[in-house]
Amino acid sequence: MFKGTTMSAKEYKAFAQVREPSRSIFSNCLKAFLVGGAICTFGQLIQNLYMTYLKMSETQAGNPTVATLILISVILTSLGVYDKLAQWAGAGSAVPVTGFANSMCSAALEYRSEGLVLGVGGNMFKLAGSVIVFGTVAAFFVGIAHLILGTGGQ
Amino acid sequence: MQFLWAFLVGGGICVIGQLMFDVLKLTPAHTMSALVVAGAIIDGLGWYEPLIDFAGAGATVPITSFGNALVHGALTELHDSGWIGIITGIFKVTSAGISAAIIFSFLAALIVRPKG
Amino acid sequence: MLRGKQTWWFENRPVITGVGTVVGPDEGEGPLAADFDLVHPELDMQQKSWEKAERLLMEQASDFAIQSSGLQKEELQYYVGGDLMNQIISSSFAARDLGLPYIGVFGACSTSMETLALAAQLVNSGSAHHVLAGTCSHNCTVEKQFRFPTEYGSQKPPTAQYTVTGAGAAIVSESGQGPVVTSATIGKIVDLGVTDPFNMGAAMAPAAVDTITQHFNDTGRTPADYDLIVTGDLAGVGHPIAKDLLTRSGVPMEKTVFGDCGLMVFDVSKQKVQAGGSGCGCSAVVTYGHLLKRIAKGELQRILVVATGALLSPLSYQQGETIPCVAHAVSIERKG
Numbered sequence: 001m002f003k004g005t006t007m008s009a010k011e012y013k014a015f016a017q018v019r020e021p022s023r024s025i026f027s028n029c030l031k032a033f034l035v036g037g038a039i040c041t042f043g044q045l046i047q048n049l050y051m052t053y054l055k056m057s058e059t060q061a062g063n064p065t066v067a068t069l070i071l072i073s074v075i076l077t078s079l080g081v082y083d084k085l086a087q088w089a090g091a092g093s094a095v096p097v098t099g100f101a102n103s104m105c106s107a108a109l110e111y112r113s114e115g116l117v118l119g120v121g122g123n124m125f126k127l128a129g130s131v132i133v134f135g136t137v138a139a140f141f142v143g144i145a146h147l148i149l150g151t152g153g154q
Numbered sequence: 155m156q157f158l159w160a161f162l163v164g165g166g167i168c169v170i171g172q173l174m175f176d177v178l179k180l181t182p183a184h185t186m187s188a189l190v191v192a193g194a195i196i197d198g199l200g201w202y203e204p205l206i207d208f209a210g211a212g213a214t215v216p217i218t219s220f221g222n223a224l225v226h227g228a229l230t231e232l233h234d235s236g237w238i239g240i241i242t243g244i245f246k247v248t249s250a251g252i253s254a255a256i257i258f259s260f261l262a263a264l265i266v267r268p269k270g
Numbered sequence: 271m272l273r274g275k276q277t278w279w280f281e282n283r284p285v286i287t288g289v290g291t292v293v294g295p296d297e298g299e300g301p302l303a304a305d306f307d308l309v310h311p312e313l314d315m316q317q318k319s320w321e322k323a324e325r326l327l328m329e330q331a332s333d334f335a336i337q338s339s340g341l342q343k344e345e346l347q348y349y350v351g352g353d354l355m356n357q358i359i360s361s362s363f364a365a366r367d368l369g370l371p372y373i374g375v376f377g378a379c380s381t382s383m384e385t386l387a388l389a390a391q392l393v394n395s396g397s398a399h400h401v402l403a404g405t406c407s408h409n410c411t412v413e414k415q416f417r418f419p420t421e422y423g424s425q426k427p428p429t430a431q432y433t434v435t436g437a438g439a440a441i442v443s444e445s446g447q448g449p450v451v452t453s454a455t456i457g458k459i460v461d462l463g464v465t466d467p468f469n470m471g472a473a474m475a476p477a478a479v480d481t482i483t484q485h486f487n488d489t490g491r492t493p494a495d496y497d498l499i500v501t502g503d504l505a506g507v508g509h510p511i512a513k514d515l516l517t518r519s520g521v522p523m524e525k526t527v528f529g530d531c532g533l534m535v536f537d538v539s540k541q542k543v544q545a546g547g548s549g550c551g552c553s554a555v556v557t558y559g560h561l562l563k564r565i566a567k568g569e570l571q572r573i574l575v576v577a578t579g580a581l582l583s584p585l586s587y588q589q590g591e592t593i594p595c596v597a598h599a600v601s602i603e604r605k606g
Contacts, residue, residue: 270410
């Protein structure tokens, strides 16, 4: 008669943890740094182009720059390459605004099979929703803090 | 020079995100939400605008700038219209980004199917 | 007939008279590609949604199984099936097309052996002449339901597994030509507190160990009685853990060949599948497509297939629950 495993949950957790292939944290951070930095540098380039050729000021060029990056991200997601890049780049492709656009575009594409209203419309913010909700709530509390402290806005 | 700082600061913020993935084992949703809130708080303290002046796109492209823009909208409107501005102003600055994402994603869903 | 605590001994020796396996492009690039009846070159299989593609896999695998058995569809009494989709729609819709009395089960990735065990029991007990047992999974439907939209850029950790796009079906009969199902050990739920859905291997390993141990205790057999023992989809992280746990319990696994279907269906070193394959289809296509062929050739005399399943839902994980797992073992032998 063989006796089964008599490990407790805690013992098993430690047992399994030791046998888990470690994530190469350093190399992941390096890749994230390179890709994230590259995307931001590219964004800077686009902003400079808008300022030079469309004679926009720095503030005016901000919105078109973000919109351009979002468009590029949507195109790459639609071509099916953004997720391949992300497996390599990790946070380097998720943290820039391109990652935000990817989260919305990928959800929209995926749920198209459930129709435009319930599928695309109802699921587009599946991943991005948390970001918008928490950003808005945080902004609200920061605003309240400024109101209370009397530092009423810059 | 401007490009160098954009690269370094942008890359640095991404490294923070990567550490949240790998060391803290947070999901992408948790990580992005945390970064947005961080951006909001940093702007609340008045430190995000100087970062943008210094690093340019290195500070405006990461998702942290979304938090910054939300707070900016709220505080500018607070200054201009009083306390109601905290609510009415939040999406003023970011509307370009969110609108662009919604519109382009919708159009993409009309013409493209996911490739798996 | 009941043997021991939880094992069925099939004294009437039901026979697997037909099998069908249909897979997707990634499995078609793996080491076992030549063993499958059909390899689809594209993941969408010209269907309007991933879910419809998964359904197609199941229908085609069932057709191949019926064809290879030489039987007519009308001669089958029951269809026992299950899959990973909510409300097991892939199996239910395939059942609609088959038009057979249908028993739907949910065992996650352990479904292949759960359905095979039930089919063998129905036939062995005289409750049916011929039963179709089948299961399927599709990489994109699983990603969409359990994880993220398929085009979403998330970075998978090295412990993650790659869901097999494939369907496997088998026909179990009272008599005929083919390998014999000799016993089945139905597993109980084992949950040692793993919460990470990206590390299923570690979650499921204890369940596999529990069922394997119980199988030996109930039947009086030992690892040496089997040419090959495979787990369903413990893959690169879970399989070594299971091996370790079995050794610690004093089970002499070194007396047999101990493998894993998730490590057989893909070339883990070349294909981007992280720790290896998973999904209902994993153990089904490897067993019905590859292992039974080896039994037919005489390379293997007696094997034990231990399919493992993680019984979580996307909601249970979000609510902070741990991952309860189950494993079902079926022994298959060469006739004669």
